[in-house]
Amino acid sequence: MMVDAIIEGIKDRVAVAIKVNQSVGIQVPENRHTDLLETLFNFMLSNPNDTWAFVTASDTYDHISKTFKEVSEHTNIKFIDCISRAAGISEFHDNCIYIESPTMLEIAGLEIMNTFQGVEDEVDKYIVIDSLSALMIYNDSEIIREFVSILMSRARSQNIHIISILMEEEVDSNKLIQMNDKIVVLRDSFIE
Amino acid sequence: MYINTKRDVRSVEEIDMINKEVCSTGIRELDFQMSGGIPLGSTVLVTGCSGSGKTTLCMQYLFNGAQNDDHGVFFTITEPLFKLTKNLEGFSFYDKKLIESGMVNIIDLRIISERLGLDAEKYTVEDAGALLDILKDIADELNVKRLVIDSITALCYRLQSREMIRDFIFKLGTSLAAMNCTTLLTSEVPPQTYKFSQYEIEEFISDGIIFLGDIERRGDLIRTLQVVKMRGIAHSRAKFAMNISAERGLELVPLLKTSDVESLLRR
C-alpha cells in the first residue's frame, strides 16, 4: 500500500512537471527507477496523441518491451536504443532504432530529432533520456554536458519537451541536472 | 565560439548564394556547409576508405538531382551494376522510375571500355584520350548535369604516369565544366589515413574535396564528413558526424566539440 501511494505521488508530480516545463530533470534512486519508468509509460499511454522519443541507455529495448508490453506496441513512441548493439544484441524491432554504441551521441541526437520529422506543430512532443547516468558510463561527463546542451537548444527551438533521468547515486550529475528548467527529486520513501 | 564561426561563414554564404549558381547535393547539412551546394561545373573528389559511404553519397547526389530535373550518369568501375542497384533498394531517395525514364543512368564503364578495345592493363596516351572522348560524348548524349565516376582510383591505376592522371582529370573537368556538368569522382584511400587520393595528384586538380573519415571515441569509430576544399565558395571546414541510414542515406550532424579536443590530445 505504501509503494502504491509513492507511485501515485510520482505520477502526479512528474505529470505536472513535464507538462509545464520545457526541460525536466528527474533524479531517482536506483531502486525506484522501474517505478519511474512505469509512471512515464502510463503517462504516455494516457496521452496517445503525443509523440515521444525514448532514448534508452540503461535497459535494452527488448527488456523494456517485455516488461511494458503496451508501450512497445504504441506507434507514437519511438525507442532509440543505445545499448543493445554495444552489448552484442543484434535483435531488430520496427519500433526501435539501434545506435551502434552509446558513444555515438551525435547519431543518437540525429535519430532523436528524426523522430519528430513531419510531426505537426500542435502535437505535444517529448524526449526522454534514460538515463544520463548510463550514458556517463560510456562517455566523459563533459561530452554528455555538450550533448544535452545542444539537444536542449534544438528541442527548445522545436518546442519539444525533454526529460532527463538521473540516478541519485551518480555523484557527478549535479551540473547536468542543473541545466533543466525544473528538477524533480524522488526519494525512496517520500516525495520531495 | 562554435556558433560564432558558423555565423561568420553563413554571412559569406548568403552573399555567395546570390552570386553563384550551385548544384545541391540534396544532403541538407552538406549543402548548408557549401552555400547551398557544389559550385556548378566543379570536379569534386569524394575521398574515403572502402565502406565509408562514398558510393551512397554519390547516388544520393544523382537521385536528388534527378528529382529536380537534372540528368545524371554514374560510371562504375568497381562494382557490377546488379550489385549497385541492389544496394540502392531500401533507400528512400532511390526511385526506380528515375532510372527507367533515363534521368539517372548507371553505366558499367568496364563493359564500354572493353567494347572499345580499351582492355589493356595500362592505357597509352591514345587510350586515355579515347576514354576521355567517350565519357564526354556520353555526358553530352545524355545531356547530364551530374556525373559520377566510381572510382577515379581504379581508373588512375590504368594511367601510367602522374602526368597522364593530371592530364586526364584536368581535361575531364574542363570539358564537363563547359557543359555545366558537376562531377563527383570517388577516391579510395586506406583506412585511418589523412590522405585524400591514392596518387596524391587527383586532389590538386580537383576543385573540391569531400573527405569521409572517422574519429575514434572510446574505441568506437564515428563516421565523419568534412568539406576540406571547395573552390569558389566560402565553406565550413568543420567535421560532421555522419550516419548512413539504411533508409535515408547519408545524414550529417555537427560533431560534438569535446570529441575534437579528445582527438587532438590523442594526436
Place this chain on the structure above:
Amino acid sequence: MIGESFIDTGVDKKESFINTGIEKLNRLLEGGIPNGFTTIILGSPGSGTEILVKQIAAVGNVVYITTEETKDEIIDTMKRFNWDLSKIDFVDISSKYYSNVLEGEERRVCIYEQRSKLKLKELIELGSSPGMLSTVISEEDYLAILSNKIKDVSYGEILIINSLDFFLSQYRQEDVLKTIYAAKVGNLKNKGALIIVMTKGVHGELFERKMEALADCVLELDVIQKGSSFERYLSVKKMRNYAKKIGIARYVIDDSGFVLEMIERIM
C-alpha cells in the same frame, strides 16, 4: 669404371657433331656443334647473324622459330642464296605478332567508328544493362608457343630461335630464362642442337652473362671499323668441355653466305 661412366653422361662418347653447314666454321669448332649443345649466337647489329642462322638452317632437320622476319621473307632470302629449304619446319611468330598488332590497331580504329551518335546509344545501352563482362580477348602468349614448340622437337633436330630479343621485349627476363633453360634440358635429351640468336649489348650485361653461363657454346659476331672499312669477326667465346676450341675468325658475307677467312686459335 666410375670415371668412365661419369664422362659418358657429359659428352657423347663417339663425339658426334651437328654440321653447321659452313665448312670452315665446322673446322673452327673441330667438327661442328656437339650433339645436345645449346649455342648462343651474340651478334652486334650489322654482323649478319640472320644470314648465319639461315645458312645453318639449310643443313636441314631444323625447326626455325622466327620472330623478326616472316616465313616468306626467310624463304626469299634463302632462295637468293640457293639454300635448301625443304627440311625446315617454320614457326612464324613474326606474322602472328604483326597480325595481332594489326588487329589491335583495327579495334582502336573502331573506337572512332563506334563514337558516331547511333553507335554511342548502343554503347550506352550496353553499359547500362546489368550483365557479365564478356571474356576479354587475351593476347597471344608467345612464350607459351615457344615452350610448346620446344617440347615437340624430335630426336637430333636443330632448333633455331631467331631471336630471343623478341621474347625479351614481351616478357620478363626471368621468365624467358626459365623457358630457355627448359629448352636446354630438352635439347640435351634429344641430342639435337639448340641455337639461340640474341643481339649483343642491349639486354644488360648481367643477362648476357646469365645466357653465356647457361649456354654450352657461345659464338660472338662483331663488326669492327678499320679505317674506312669494316671487318667482321666471329669468335668462339665458350665451348663447354672443349677448351681448345676457343678461337676467332674473320669473315665476309658473299653470295654464297658466310666465308671464314683467317682462323686464329687462341688456345
